[in-house]
Amino acid sequence: MKLASINNGTRDGKLVLVSKDLAYYTDASFLAPTLQAALDDWARIAPHLQALATSLDHGAVPTIRFHEHEALSPLPRAYQWADGSAYVNHVELVRKARSAEMPESFWTDPLMYQGGSDSFLSPRDPIRMADEAYGIDMEGEVAVIVDDVPMGATIDEARDAIRLLMLVNDVSLRGLIPAELGKGFGFFQSKPSSAFSPVAVTPDELGDAWDGGKVHLPLSVDLNGKPFGRANAGIDMTFDFPKLIAHAAKTRPLSAGAIIGSGTVSNKLDGGPGKSVDEGGAGYSCIAEVRMIETINSGTPQTPFMRFGDIVRIEMRDSHGHSIFGAIEQKVEKYEH
Amino acid sequence: MKLASINNGTRDGKLVLVSKDLAYYTDASFLAPTLQAALDDWARIAPHLQALATSLDHGAVPTIRFHEHEALSPLPRAYQWADGSAYVNHVELVRKARSAEMPESFWTDPLMYQGGSDSFLSPRDPIRMADEAYGIDMEGEVAVIVDDVPMGATIDEARDAIRLLMLVNDVSLRGLIPAELGKGFGFFQSKPSSAFSPVAVTPDELGDAWDGGKVHLPLSVDLNGKPFGRANAGIDMTFDFPKLIAHAAKTRPLSAGAIIGSGTVSNKLDGGPGKSVDEGGAGYSCIAEVRMIETINSGTPQTPFMRFGDIVRIEMRDSHGHSIFGAIEQKVEKYEH
Numbered sequence: 001m002k003l004a005s006i007n008n009g010t011r012d013g014k015l016v017l018v019s020k021d022l023a024y025y026t027d028a029s030f031l032a033p034t035l036q037a038a039l040d041d042w043a044r045i046a047p048h049l050q051a052l053a054t055s056l057d058h059g060a061v062p063t064i065r066f067h068e069h070e071a072l073s074p075l076p077r078a079y080q081w082a083d084g085s086a087y088v089n090h091v092e093l094v095r096k097a098r099s100a101e102m103p104e105s106f107w108t109d110p111l112m113y114q115g116g117s118d119s120f121l122s123p124r125d126p127i128r129m130a131d132e133a134y135g136i137d138m139e140g141e142v143a144v145i146v147d148d149v150p151m152g153a154t155i156d157e158a159r160d161a162i163r164l165l166m167l168v169n170d171v172s173l174r175g176l177i178p179a180e181l182g183k184g185f186g187f188f189q190s191k192p193s194s195a196f197s198p199v200a201v202t203p204d205e206l207g208d209a210w211d212g213g214k215v216h217l218p219l220s221v222d223l224n225g226k227p228f229g230r231a232n233a234g235i236d237m238t239f240d241f242p243k244l245i246a247h248a249a250k251t252r253p254l255s256a257g258a259i260i261g262s263g264t265v266s267n268k269l270d271g272g273p274g275k276s277v278d279e280g281g282a283g284y285s286c287i288a289e290v291r292m293i294e295t296i297n298s299g300t301p302q303t304p305f306m307r308f309g310d311i312v313r314i315e316m317r318d319s320h321g322h323s324i325f326g327a328i329e330q331k332v333e334k335y336e337h
Numbered sequence: 338m339k340l341a342s343i344n345n346g347t348r349d350g351k352l353v354l355v356s357k358d359l360a361y362y363t364d365a366s367f368l369a370p371t372l373q374a375a376l377d378d379w380a381r382i383a384p385h386l387q388a389l390a391t392s393l394d395h396g397a398v399p400t401i402r403f404h405e406h407e408a409l410s411p412l413p414r415a416y417q418w419a420d421g422s423a424y425v426n427h428v429e430l431v432r433k434a435r436s437a438e439m440p441e442s443f444w445t446d447p448l449m450y451q452g453g454s455d456s457f458l459s460p461r462d463p464i465r466m467a468d469e470a471y472g473i474d475m476e477g478e479v480a481v482i483v484d485d486v487p488m489g490a491t492i493d494e495a496r497d498a499i500r501l502l503m504l505v506n507d508v509s510l511r512g513l514i515p516a517e518l519g520k521g522f523g524f525f526q527s528k529p530s531s532a533f534s535p536v537a538v539t540p541d542e543l544g545d546a547w548d549g550g551k552v553h554l555p556l557s558v559d560l561n562g563k564p565f566g567r568a569n570a571g572i573d574m575t576f577d578f579p580k581l582i583a584h585a586a587k588t589r590p591l592s593a594g595a596i597i598g599s600g601t602v603s604n605k606l607d608g609g610p611g612k613s614v615d616e617g618g619a620g621y622s623c624i625a626e627v628r629m630i631e632t633i634n635s636g637t638p639q640t641p642f643m644r645f646g647d648i649v650r651i652e653m654r655d656s657h658g659h660s661i662f663g664a665i666e667q668k669v670e671k672y673e674h
Contacts, residue, residue: 011377011592040348077592079414079455082525106520113522114451118416118592129588130489151529152467152674173588183443185450186523188419192488192588251466251510251529255348255414255455337489 001053001202003028003164004326005035005072007122012036013072017053018199022326024063026056035074035200039257042147042163068326071198073120074166075145080258081117081194083141083170084110084244089236090266090289093273097292110239110247113187115170117259121195123328127171127306128335129192135175136306136332140221140285140314141168142233143261144241145200149254158245159212161254167197167219168261169314169328174288174305196259197314198326209318213240217324219265221285222313223306229283231267231274233316264289306332338390338539340365340501341663342372342409344459349373350409354390355536359663361400363393372411372537376594379484379500405663410457410533411503412482417595418454418531420478420507421447421581426573427603427626430610434629447576447584450524452507454596458532460665464508464643465672466529472512473643473669477558477622477651478505479570480598481578482537486591495582496549498591504534504556505598506651506665511625511642533596534651535663546655550577554661556602558622559650560643566620568604568611570653601626643669 004025005013012034016025031048032038038045055061085091088106095102121127129136145164149157176190203210209217216234220227239247244260254260266289267274267282273293275281284290291301306312315327341362342350349371353362368385369375375382392398422428425443432439458464466473482501486494513527540547546554553571557564576584581597591597603626604611604619610630612618621627628638643649652664 077416079416080453082453085522103520109520111520111522112525114453114525114528116417116419116451116589117454118595119590128488134588150674151465151672176588181521183440183446183448184518184523185422185448186521188449188451188585189588191451193590248525251471251513251526252453253456253530258455335488337487 001049002199002205003035003074004066004199005074005076007070007072012076017049017056018066019056019063020205022066022068022199022323025066026052026061026063028052036257039145039147039163042256068198069124071326072122073196074164074200075196075257075259076120076122078117078120078257078259079255081115081261082112082248082258083115083261083263084112084239084247085263086110086237086239086244087263087266088238089268090264093289093292097295107238110244112244112247113191115191115194119193121193121330123195123198123326124330125195126331126333128333130335132307133175134173137172137174137287138221138306138312138314139170139172139264140219140229141170141262141264142215142219143168143196143259146245146254146258146260148256149245149249149258151249151251151253153246153249155242155246158249159242161245162203162241164200164202165206165215166200167314167316167325167328169195169312169330170261171195172286195328195330197328201324205324213242217316217318218282219285220315220317221283224311227277227283229285230277231265231282231285233262233265235267237262308332308334338386339536339542340372340411341403341536342411342413344407344409349413354386354393355403356393356400357542359403359405359536359660362403363389363398363400365389373594376482376484376500379593405535406461408535408663409459411501411537412533412594412596413457415454415457415594415596416592418452418598419449419585419595420452420598420600421449421576421584422600423447423574423576423581424600424603425575426605427601430626430629434632444575447581449581449584450528452528452531456530458530458667460532460535460663461667462532463668463670465670466510467672469644470512471510474509474511474624475558475643475649475651476507476509476601477556477566478507478599478601479552479556480505480533480596483582483591483593483595483597485593486582486586486595488586488588488590490583490586492579492583495586496579498582499540499578501537501539502543502552503537504651504653504662504665506532506649506667507598508532509623509625532665532667534665538661542661550579554653554655555619556622557652557654558620561648564614564620566622567614568602568619568622570599570602572604574599645669645671
């Protein structure tokens with residue numbers, strides 16, 4: 001199933017089922033008005049959604065053309081957004097660029113930050129910021145939405161709780177991070193509203209590309225229309241989603257609709273830093289990573305962070321080249337209050 | 338107005354209006370089914386709630402006995418929970434106990450962490466934890482619930498967005514904090530589910546004790562039936578609520594229903610660390626603080642963190658001795674998965 005929340009002027013949008021090719025949708029709000037409502041009662045509602053999806057496949061229900069720009073993030077607001085940093089390669093590069101040792105434990109104990117979840121952007125919303133000097137960066141990631149997860153869940157329980165997958169642009173303000181992390185309480189102002197892909201899909205939609213823990217497909221990140229990243233989300237993911245979920249649920253339960261992110265997708269090359277797509281490498285899912293590599297190689301970063309007018313596009317295609325989740329496409333604009 | 342969410346078996350409870358003396362309630366769910374629904378459309382719904390509150394005061398509507406143990410947290414799950422650390426005295430003590438300098442900027446730039454908001458405890462729920470060695474501690478705090486706040490809100494806009502106040506027990510796992518903060522991404526496992534007071538109140542319910550920014554009343558924190566803290570929430574609060582809200586909204590908007598906490602209420606004594614209630618002082622709103630004072634005075638902490646069976650009670654009384662928000666009362670119990 002592919003699910004979306006169409007902008008109908010309400011805070012949570014209207015639940016719809018989208019065709020596999022993302023061309024059409026059919027209203028699903030008579031089964032549950034919103035995606036959160038469906039997740040709140042998934043065991044009861046999912047079979048009805050599945051039956052409707054079959055009817056949609058067979059052309060047996062009324063359909064409307066699906067325009068990705070009319071979709072909100074699948075959960076326009078959520079009760080939980082916890083973002084891991086599962087591609088430890090990325091973390092190692094951050095450290096290396098500032099000549100800091102990475103603790104050995106980072107390979108066994110997931111890094112995760114608590115994100116804010118009350119004001120997600122829509123997948124085609126501009127990223128509005130007051131100042132370019134904040135160091136505006138994208139982070140291309142994969143995320144899962146889970147059902148209720150009990151405190152202390154096992155890896156198997158965590159895996160069984162995965163209901164939907166989607167993509168994320170975890171917008172980061174690199175200029176604000178050092179001072180904020182220096183205060184010791186983690187990210188806050190440096191992690192503004194994230195945006196998610198137009199569509200969230202059940203794991204079966206991924207076929208063989210989903211192994212129960214990772215998505216084995218490249219994540220396309222384009223910057224101003226040029227390929228910037230093609231890193232494979234299934235490679236170098238040190239902690240898979242069940243591990244991230246179990247980490248998040250160690251001392252508290254997670255509620256249905258909780259979103260758990262992978263962190264910036266990042267691939268090594270021959271055990272070292274990657275190369276740009278231009279040079280035949282897998283590229284990068286955020287600007288910070290190429291800046292770190294530039295710093296390691298030449299002492300200073302060359303690639304600037306995003307400026308007003310820059311556009312990032314994040315998408316994932318299946319082995320036939322078809323977009324699975326639709327595209328996040330966001331332009332950076334000046335915010336005026 | 339005093340509002341509560343009665344446990345009716347749903348995830349968000351049923352919205353009710355509670356009498357000023359907390360003795361009775363009347364169903365308000367015909368106006369908005371849940372507190373979040375009321376907050377989503379506050380400008381339209383609040384006047385109707387106000388009219389119902391007047392009828393409740395006059396005995397003109399059916400009432401049911403209000404039992405605090407039947408109340409969920411006013412928002413049993415929320416889209417945003419951001420907790421400040423506005424009593425910088427508390428932060429200074431933390432640093433002093435580990436002989437670390439506190440940066441001067443801590444007096445001008447609020448500390449705030451992003452909390453998880455999908456699984457709040459009810460005010461009388463036990464605090465269930467797998468292991469006493471986590472270092473289970475309470476943190477008695479005041480919190481506000483806001484309406485929509487635009488990104489970059491001014492202090493005045495922030496003040497005008499405050500809709501409700503309540504108390505919090507921001508449960509903390511002291512044993513997990515050093516390792517987690519050492520990883521650099523802030524709190525996650527060390528901040529399990531918080532609990533809020535049975536009732537949330539509009540600012541006018543506080544009368545002169547609310548000055549638009551702070552609550553000028555002592556916060557009662559009792560541990561195992563003995564007075565532990567009586568710190569005045571209006572004293573030594575370096576950053577008032579409008580400042581905390583504006584800080585939270587610097588790079589993103591806040592959505593209606595967002596909860597902003599004060600951090601552990603803490604009073605100095607003659608410019609230095611406080612004294613216990615026994616010794617005539619204002620005491621402490623968390624165990625960590627007395628342990629820090631013990632460390633500063635004698636080199637090692639003496640007071641243990643909470644153990645299975647321990648009970649914390651957090652309440653605030655008006656100048657006539659009447660409970661304003663009802664009491665958070667939680668027993669620590671062993672969690673078995």
